[in-house]
Amino acid sequence: MSERTDDGVQQTGRGYRKGPVLLRGTEIPDTTTDQRLLATGEGTDWVHSDPWRVMRIQAEFVEGFGALAEVGPAVSVFGSARTRNDHPDYGLAVEVGGLLVDAGYAVITGGGPGIMEAANKGAAEAGGTSIGLGIELPFEQGMNEYVNRGVSFRYFFARKTMFVKYAQGFIVLPGGFGTFDELFEAITLVQTHKVTGFPLVLVGTEYWSGLLEWVRTAVVDRGMVSPTDLDLLHLTDSAADAVSYVVERGRALAAEFRT
Template sequence: MSRSQQRQGPIVRRHGQVQSTTTDQRLLESRGETGWVHTDPWRVLRIQAEFVDGFGTLADLGPAITVYGSARTKPGARYYDDAVRMGRALAEAGYATITGGGPGLMEAANRGAFEAGGTSVGLAIELPFEESMNEYVTLGINFRYFFVRKVMFMKYAQGFVAFPGGFGTLDELFEALTLVQTKKITSFPIVLYGRDYWTPMVTWLRETVSAEGCLSPADLDLFTITDDVDEAVAFLSAQSRKLRS
């Protein structure tokens, strides 16, 4: 092989990109720099490992609903108590509850599922300012990467409930809506819980975003709004059965 060209598996290096040692030499070399463990190719393996762990852990989960909501809502607040009732009602309806595993409304939904004897799943993310896993999670995974975690939220859920929340909740909600709108995933039911909280956003979507032609009127039918836990669970169950039939 000419030293002006070097093949490394699927990689071709030529001219100035040719390396002086082989892959095996670098693998077996016990000395030298350790910074390679922080490089992008090494990160790919970590990403792969997170997908393998997530798929392997959740593959046998069964029917589940993902519940989004603020990490800042305190116990005793209205939506906290509602999220507890939501987790309990989902467990009684035969669903596992999946949350981000953190405090606030995530904790509340996990608590309801846990206290009802259901499966309480927490998909936590490594953050510098938030607890990693609440005490009511019975099956938890800690993720380094947001995008891997998001796949798990979507892949193993038969529906989504968005309680009031901030940027994280909005990010997850609009990603779910986008995937349904573009038919990248099955048209799963989406519930916005809390009329007072969500109605101003829906009004803006209808009167500004849709009016400007950036959404079609049918896109506003991709979700339902409610203040009633039983109504939300009944809607999720009915839509899930319809999609399975």
């Protein structure tokens, strides 16, 4: 049996070459990609196929990289979308956003309401770059009004790459599962040396202490993490201390990396 490629070229061998994919037997299509592309009267199911999704994913990375490549030093701030603007955590996040700008950082959030809005508000009112990385969700509101540079994503993993790639640190205020997800992904990347290291700050002693105590006992006692892994996190109740730690720890890590 002769082999042909997806552009119709006959080759010696067995099967059908579709780029890097080898198809044989009943997997061999009756038409080539070009035939299907140029055929009239085709349906629109192809726009939902996995190969087309790859193009959409690629486009999200390109758009994200293009929007953020020249931002300069930035810090990602996380926290609950459900926090009301009259809650103390909201005011704390506004202060964090403003102090980060004063320290020379842009502020990156998920672009939504609650803590995200508060950090963006603090950054915008301080005259800094206030970035929102939004996500397509059925129950989330759109980009908050304090974002002055926003990018919307379909895919969580593309969005999460931007949070890490363009940040020199993470500041995490009280939040739910989405906040936990970002926190644990960040600490895992640092712990496994997938990133060169950046400051990780938890703001809210009362909120985070129970989680840290569980890690310090149940998790450490079973040998699931090392006791020193907890040193990757800095716990505070102060916006000023959180930002100061990001600045100082960031300088120390940069010096270690250079040496």
